[in-house]
Amino acid sequence: MSQQSPAPAGSGAGRAEAGSAEGGCLCGAVRYRVPLPPLWVAHCHCSMCRRAQGAGYVTWVGTDGERFALISPADTLRQYESSPGATRSFCSRCGTPLFFESKRWPGELHVTLASLDPAVAATLHPQMHAYWSSRAPWIEVGDDLPRGDPPDHG
Numbered sequence: 015m016s017q018q019s020p021a022p023a024g025s026g027a028g029r030a031e032a033g034s035a036e037g038g039c040l041c042g043a044v045r046y047r048v049p050l051p052p053l054w055v056a057h058c059h060c061s062m063c064r065r066a067q068g069a070g071y072v073t074w075v076g077t078d079g080e081r082f083a084l085i086s087p088a089d090t091l092r093q094y095e096s097s098p099g100a101t102r103s104f105c106s107r108c109g110t111p112l113f114f115e116s117k118r119w120p121g122e123l124h125v126t127l128a129s130l131d132p133a134v135a136a137t138l139h140p141q142m143h144a145y146w147s148s149r150a151p152w153i154e155v156g157d158d159l160p161r162g163d164p165p166d167h168g
């Protein structure tokens with residue numbers, strides 16, 4: 015609940031720098047930094063995200079790809095082209111889904127909200143349910159966020 019920002023005890027210079035957030039995979043091999051505030055935050059109900067992440071739906075954070083940075087060697091980071099012009103990145107050691115990029119959203123890099131550090135993730139609020147008509151029939155959503163169907167994203 016505190017609004018103060020204690021000096022970070024991290025080793026690397028620039029850790030917790032203003033206007034950015036860090037995240038990473040479950041095993042810790044992949045760590046990244048993205049700029050804040052994000053461009054948008056949205057739940058995706060498309061069938062490809064559902065299967066790729068093994069989840070009912072996936073919450074993505076849209077960020078400026080130019081200002082995205084990997085902050086660990088990330089030997090385990092792998093990319094998969096899930097449809098032409100669209101790639102999904104994950105850690106090959108622990109399987110954590112991390113990033114999505116597509117020529118449909120040039121210049122953007124999308125990161126999974128769940129892979130951001132929890133203290134930061136808690137401050138980001140999803141704005142909509144995307145690909146609502148593709149949602150899993152076993153998902154019940156109780157919020158009143160807008161629901162829509164942008165073009166397929168792959």
Ligand SMILES: [Zn+2]
Pocket residue numbers: 039040041042043044090105106107108109110
């Ligand atoms: Zn990992």
Ligand SMILES: [Zn+2]
Pocket residue numbers: 058059060061062063064145167
């Ligand atoms: Zn999706």
